[in-house]
Amino acid sequence: MDASPEKAMMYYAEAYQKLYDRRPKDLRALDNGWVVVNGARMRVSELEYLTLQLQREFNQGRDQRRSVVTRLLKWFQQKD
Numbered sequence: 001m002d003a004s005p006e007k008a009m010m011y012y013a014e015a016y017q018k019l020y021d022r023r024p025k026d027l028r029a030l031d032n033g034w035v036v037v038n039g040a041r042m043r044v045s046e047l048e049y050l051t052l053q054l055q056r057e058f059n060q061g062r063d064q065r066r067s068v069v070t071r072l073l074k075w076f077q078q079k080d
Contacts, residue, residue, distance in 0.1 A: 005029040008044045008051070012037065015054035019061075 003011065009027050016024045028036050033044045042050075 003044070003048065005033065005035050005044050008047045009035060012047055012051045012054070015051050015058065019054050019058045
């Protein structure tokens with residue numbers, strides 16, 4: 001990704017919001033490529049990796065829900 005701290009924080013906040021339905025509590029930029037996320041100090045590259053993990057987790061949950069709905073629809077169609 002190699003985004004600026006501000007962009008990385010924006011992407012992280014969006015992914016966090018989608019997954020947990022709330023904003024992260026403590027998210028701020030420090031100098032020299034460091035940020036604070038929920039009280040933990042990390043490099044921007046680590047925040048980018050964390051953002052990818054959140055996005056992956058959100059997508060897995062969405063895919064699981066979609067799978068359940070699809071199976072239910074097929075089951076109801078067989079009943080007709």
